[in-house]
Amino acid sequence: MKARIKWSKTGILKFIGHLDVQRYFHKAMLRAGLPVSFSKGLSPHQIMSFAAPLGIGMTSQGEYVDVSFDWSYTSREMMDRLNAVMKEGISILEFKQIEEKEKNCMSVTAAADYLVTFRGGHYFEEAFTKRCEPFFFQEEIPILKKTKRSEKIVDISPMILAIHSQDDGIFMKLVTGSAQNLKPHTVMEAFCNYLGYDYDPLGFQYHRLETYLEKEGRLLPLGSVGWDITEEIKPSDTGKGEAAKYE
Amino acid sequence: MKDLALREETLLTIEKPVRYIGGEVNSVEYEPDFLKKLRREDTIRFAMCFPDVYEIGMSHLGMKIIYDMMNRREDILCERVFSPWMDLDQEMRRDRIPLFALESQDPVFLFDFLAITIQYEMCYTNILQILDLSQIGIYARDRREDAPIVIGGGPCTYNPEPLADFFDIFYIGEGETVYYDLMDLYKEHKKSGGSRADFLHKAAATIPGIYVPSLYETTYHEDGTIDTFEPIYPDVPRTILKQVQVDLSHTFYQDKPLVPFLKVTQDRCVLEIQRGCTRGCRFCQAGMIYRPNRERDLDYLEKLADTMLDATGNDEISLSSLSSSDFRKLPELCNYLIDNYRSKNINIGLPSLRIDAFSLDVMSKVQDVRKSSLTFAPEAGTQRMRDVINKGLTREVILQGAREAFMGGWNKVKLYFMMGLPTEREEDMKGIAHLCEDVAMTYYKLDKEYRKGKVSVGASCSFFVPKPFTPFQWAQMCDPEEYQRRAHLVNDEFKAQHNHRSLSFKWHDAKTTVLEGILARGDRRLCKVIYDAYHKGCLYDAWTEYFHYDRWLESLEENHLDYHFYTSRERSLDEVFPWDFIDIGVTKNFLKREWNRAMEEKTTPNCHEKCSGCGAARFGGGVCYESKNQVV
Known part of the structure; x- marks a missing residue:
């Protein structure tokens, strides 16, 4: 059975990179003693897929990971067991079952919300919060994109879905995913250019609020395609022949 | 939540900030456990340091055992300290940021003890970095009354003399045995308000295995060898007996090891x-x-x-x-x-x-047989040489093992050798290539059904460093040029083998070997050399990219020491060695x-x-x- 797990990353754990987060989850599953499914073959690994990687230094309350299990307790129990082995900084917020045929969360990620706040002492906040609208409604928002081989000007405005001031910071909804991806850092760099400031990467703090998939033209939280497990799912219920292992 | 010692701006601009934040799974929970202990008036704060980067230090078993053993006591708070990497080192020096422990993020200078495990000679400058950044004085004699007591332990303390001036105490032997006694003595001493010198003296006089270098004096013969080595007080023991945990099934072990966020060497x-x-x-x-x-x-x-x-x-x-x-x-x-x-x-x-x-x-x-390689450690190429080193492994046993391995499906093997062993002759050197060729031939002689493509025989060679308390402590070393010559000779012999395409040969850096040799059998006069090398910028000597052999040579020269005295000199059987006062x-x-x-x-x-x-x-x-x- 396939689960979609929503989690948050806060506090000092923002300094942990994506690969380390993956290893952290692998070990957490084993510590919690959960029946996570392994791939077949010569070097079996846990079947796990993360949505959009979160860069070092960023916090989030809207992260997702898909995990396959041979069987499952209720959603409540699975969450409790996982949270019991978590270290301060990573918490499990939702545990939902999803259809077996559901595409993994990495491939369906379409957008994400961010809250950008100001790290003290670098910028005058109001210069940004009061100018969100004119910045957003520009015809074009050009940014110099550097790759190993070349440099080119890219217009990022189509990838900014919304931007406005919120709680002493800036809210933005950005195109996210493996096909197209816009980082909030890039938006802030463009914003600085627009305002005529030098861009200081340390001037901002980035917090992800939610991650979305696209369904029939609408953006829905990744967890919305799942449902709560209210009764234990026994090994035989999964119908994938994995029950044999746990007899 | 605790505050971090480093500013966010710093953490976000250095490599792998997670090295410096603590908070790993199974580390002491800051609230309430840690704070509760911290608030006790008689709590001893003990910093346990591995003087290398986090990923290396966190892979070390001994440190985990001590960490666990200390924290089991209600009145001891043990925290970890590692070497800041080069990027953070620069920042800390520039901004005068004191070195801190991971759990509380508090400066090391607030602790009662700083215990440093000394696992290899090439970390000696890193030890000076730890002391320097901790702002507690590099030399023990410069340390203030309230500075942490600096203790050294681990294999290199079986010849602690090159580090004698930097440490207050060396603990000779296994950590499980007398650390609690030392802590109890310290508590008593704190209560009665004695001086730092009193405590060190009392520890040396009453606790076995405790060596306080400042309480001993050395005199030298004209040729540089040791004449006398004596305690300066009558109640301080002349020899230090190594401490041994005899029963290893009823003792400390970290049964809930920390789980680092970073991928450490031993994950x-x-x-x-x-x-x-x-x-x-x-x-x-x-x-x-x-x-x-x-x-x-x-x-x-x-x-x-x-x-x-x-x-x-x-x-x-x-x-x-x-x-x-x-x-x-x-x-x-x-x-x-x-x-x-x-x-x-x-x-x-x-x-x-x-x-x-x-x-x-x-x-x-x-x-997975197909992916893994097997390792043999013949250490030497000929039977004669293996008899000299007492490696009870014969050519027949090696080839039989290889044959069985190949028939079991392996086709990658690694062999470890040493060069520069005592009495080594040209035939012993060439024997390394010949033994590898024999291993390859063993594969090619098998029936076709057992063979899948080429065999890969990788030989890796280090140069022998004589260590204290071994039968080879009297052995002579070579100069780097001679090690290089021998390595090339073996390399040429490898190229001359019939199956040379299936063989590979790698060797270690000869200059690193020589420095390791100098420090391994060194005496107290090297303290100044290490100090000078550190101030010339030597740090992370174990990392080839940061190793500056020339700066070490300069420091030796400036201190009027010829390194051959420590490496290639012939030692007589009755010479008094700097480490002879230790009884293992x-x-x-x-x-x-x-x-x-x-x-x-x-x-x-x-x-x-x-x-x-x-x-x-x-x-x-x-x-x-x-x-x-x-x-x-």
Whole structure:
């Protein structure tokens, strides 16, 4: 059975990179003693897929990971067991079952919300919060994109879905995913250019609020395609022949 | 939540900030456990330091054992300290940021103790970095009354003299034994308000294994060798007896190891199955200083394995010992781990196994034969040379092991050798290439059905460094140029082999070897050399990209020392060595006997076969007292 797990990353754990987060989850599953499914073959690994990687230094309350299990307790129990082995900084917020045929969360990620706040002492906040609208409604928002081989000007405005001031910071909804991806850092760099400031990467703090998939033209939280497990799912219920292992 | 010692701006601009934040799974919870202890008035704050980068230090078992043992006490708070990497080092110097411990993020200078484990000679400048950044004075004599007491432990303290001026105390022996006594003495001393010097004096006089270098004086002969080495007070012992944890099945072990966020060098549970070795290889320091060989009980190990895997969620457990094949309950332990954990996709690591039918059978069950390589450690290329070093491994046994391995499906093997061993001749050097060629030929002579493509035989060669408390402590080293010459000679011989395309040959840096040799058998006069080298910018010497041999040579020269005195000089059998005041149980007479037997190319049986009377039986346990063994 396939689960979609929503989690948050806060506090000092923002300094942990994506690969380390993956290893952290692998070990957490084993510590919690959960029946996570392994791939077949010569070097079996846990079947796990993360949505959009979160860069070092960023916090989030809207992260997702898909995990396959041979069987499952209720959603409540699975969450409790996982949270019991978590270290301060990573918490499990939702545990939902999803259809077996559901595409993994990495491939369906379409957008994400961010809250950008100001790290003290670098910028005058109001210069940004009061100018969100004119910045957003520009015809074009050009940014110099550097790759190993070349440099080119890219217009990022189509990838900014919304931007406005919120709680002493800036809210933005950005195109996210493996096909197209816009980082909030890039938006802030463009914003600085627009305002005529030098861009200081340390001037901002980035917090992800939610991650979305696209369904029939609408953006829905990744967890919305799942449902709560209210009764234990026994090994035989999964119908994938994995029950044999746990007899 | 605790505040971090470093600013966010700093953490976001350095490499791998997670090295410096603590908070790993199974570390002490800051609230409320940690704070509760911290608020106790009599709590001793103990900083445990591994003077290298986090990923290396966090892979070290000894430090984990001490960390766990100290934190078990209600009145001790033990925290970890590692070397800041080069990028942070710069920032800390520029902004005068004091070195801090991971758990509380508090400066080291607030602690009662700073204990540094000294695992290899090439970390000596890193030790100076730790002391320097901690702002507590590099030299022990410059330390203020309220500065932490700096303790050194670990294998390099079996010759602590090159570091004597930097440490307040060296703890000689295994950590499980007298640390609590030392802590109790410290509490008493704090209560009565005695001075730092009083405490050090009392510790040296009353606790076995405690060496306070400032309480001893050395005089030298005109030729630079030691004339006298004496304590300056009558109640301070003349010799320091190594401390041994005799019963390893009823003692401390970290059963809930920390789980680092970073991928550290040993990203797995480590199960130390025994300590010490029965083999008696004459070059091997660990084989002598950890005598007598002591095994842990099977049920103790099984329980530990279960607890550690449960507590960490690690997907691998690795056995650790100097020679796992000699552990008598190895088949039972392997079966236990395979039966209980293979089905759960837990990997089982079995390093330091002799290649034979049993080990191949076990390894085929625990690893992917097609991907893994097998390791042989013949150490020398000819039988004569192997007899000199007392490596009881014959060409026939190696080739038989290789044949069985190839038939079992392996086609990658690695062989470890040493060059520059005492009495080494040209034929011994070339023998390295010949032995590798024989291994390759063993493969190509097999029936076609057993062969899948080419065989890969990788030889890796280090240069021999004579270490204190080994039968080879009298041996002479070569100059870097000579090591290079020998390596090239062997390399050419490899190229001349029929199957040279299946063979590869790598060798270590000769200059690093020479410095290691200087420091290993050094005396107190080297303290100043290390100090000067550090101030010339030497740091992370173990990392080739940061190793500056020329700066070390300069420092030696400026201190009017010729390094040949420490490396290639011939030592007489009755010379007083800087480390002779330490008693490891194994006697100097035994070592002399072994040195002479080496020169006669005679081997000595291992402890299981026959006791050779090395002296380690005085500790009253281990292999010396196993039923069939007779102490002579």
